[in-house]
Amino acid sequence: MATRPTQQIPGVYHRTLGDMHIVALSDGLLFRDHTMMRGVDAAAAREMLDAAFRTSFVLAVNAFLVFSGDRIVLIETGSGDYLGPAAGKLLASLAVTGVAPAEIDTILLTHMHPDHSAGLTDMATGQAHYPNAELVVHENEPRHWFDDAAMARGTDREKKLMFQQAREQTMPYRKRMRTFSKGEVVPGITALPSHGHTPGHTSYLLQSGGESLLIWGDVVHFPEVQFQRPDVSMVVDVDPEAAAVSRRRMMDMAASDRLLVTGMHLHFPGFGHVEKAAGHSGFRFIPEAWRQTL
Numbered sequence: 211m212a213t214r215p216t217q218q219i220p221g222v223y224h225r226t227l228g229d230m231h232i233v234a235l236s237d238g239l240l241f242r243d244h245t246m247m248r249g250v251d252a253a254a255a256r257e258m259l260d261a262a263f264r265t266s267f268v269l270a271v272n273a274f275l276v277f278s279g280d281r282i283v284l285i286e287t288g289s290g291d292y293l294g295p296a297a298g299k300l301l302a303s304l305a306v307t308g309v310a311p312a313e314i315d316t317i318l319l320t321h322m323h324p325d326h327s328a329g330l331t332d333m334a335t336g337q338a339h340y341p342n343a344e345l346v347v348h349e350n351e352p353r354h355w356f357d358d359a360a361m362a363r364g365t366d367r368e369k370k371l372m373f374q375q376a377r378e379q380t381m382p383y384r385k386r387m388r389t390f391s392k393g394e395v396v397p398g399i400t401a402l403p404s405h406g407h408t409p410g411h412t413s414y415l416l417q418s419g420g421e422s423l424l425i426w427g428d429v430v431h432f433p434e435v436q437f438q439r440p441d442v443s444m445v446v447d448v449d450p451e452a453a454a455v456s457r458r459r460m461m462d463m464a465a466s467d468r469l470l471v472t473g474m475h476l477h478f479p480g481f482g483h484v485e486k487a488a489g490h491s492g493f494r495f496i497p498e499a500w501r502q503t504l
């Protein structure tokens with residue numbers, strides 16, 4: 211008799227983009243609620259959840275592996291063991307692809323929050339999970355998270371999960387860390403600064419063979435709310451007003467240019483398109499259908 215499955219398989223999804231091959235990798239989920247947002251009250255948040263047929267606010271945590279020419283690039287590293295048992299599954303997802311961590315030569319971060327950078331280093335051993343990778347990040351990120359004065363102004367939670375995490379997780383990579391301000395950071399991958407959520411938060415535009423993909427990082431945390439209300443920010447935004455401006459700019463660009471987008475907190479694997487909504491000043495997200503072939 212067949213055995214009834216008792217758990218889900220790792221989250222892995224393949225997609226090509228011109229000559230590039232992209233693998234969306236799930237790190238798992240974070241369970242949150244409306245108090246993580248500012249600018250929307252509990253009743254309005256509940257109404258938008260209901261309209262999307264969802265019962266609670268769940269954050270997908272995604273990363274993306276990119277094969278570009280002879281490079282293997284990992285965009286984000288997941289949350290390691292910092293954010294609970296429903297997340298931290300990136301290495302298990304990566305294992306399904308057959309790519310060993312030592313084969314990854316570049317790690318790009320959109321920013322240094324724990325759901326993005328806390329999978330860099332095994333804290334039990336102090337060893338890098340990716341021993342041969344160069345770590346590439348916007349120059350404002352280490353500048354902010356390594357700043358003792360900024361850390362002193364943070365709450366205890368921010369000190370530990372953000373400032374301390376960013377410092378200890380990047381430690382084994384310090385001698386192979388490259389920072390940028392904008393422009394092409396890896397062949398075919400261009401940095402589009404979208405600051406606000408953090409001082410160096412950056413989206414990445416991938417281009418190959420006439421096709422484009424915008425991997426926009428944390429432009430959206432809660433799709434059920436922030437597409438129709440791009441003004442809604444997060445309590446963890448370092449500069450919420452700037453984050454809202456960046457969000458609207460990225461959504462406008464995606465809608466005007468009919469860009470394929472994905473993000474770190476769009477429901478896995480997150481690929482889809484953005485259009486201007488009819489009847490209000492926000493936007494609408496149209497997920498891309500699952501593809502059987504590459």
Ligand SMILES: [Zn+2]
Nearest residue numbers: 323325428474
């Ligand atoms: Zn995030």
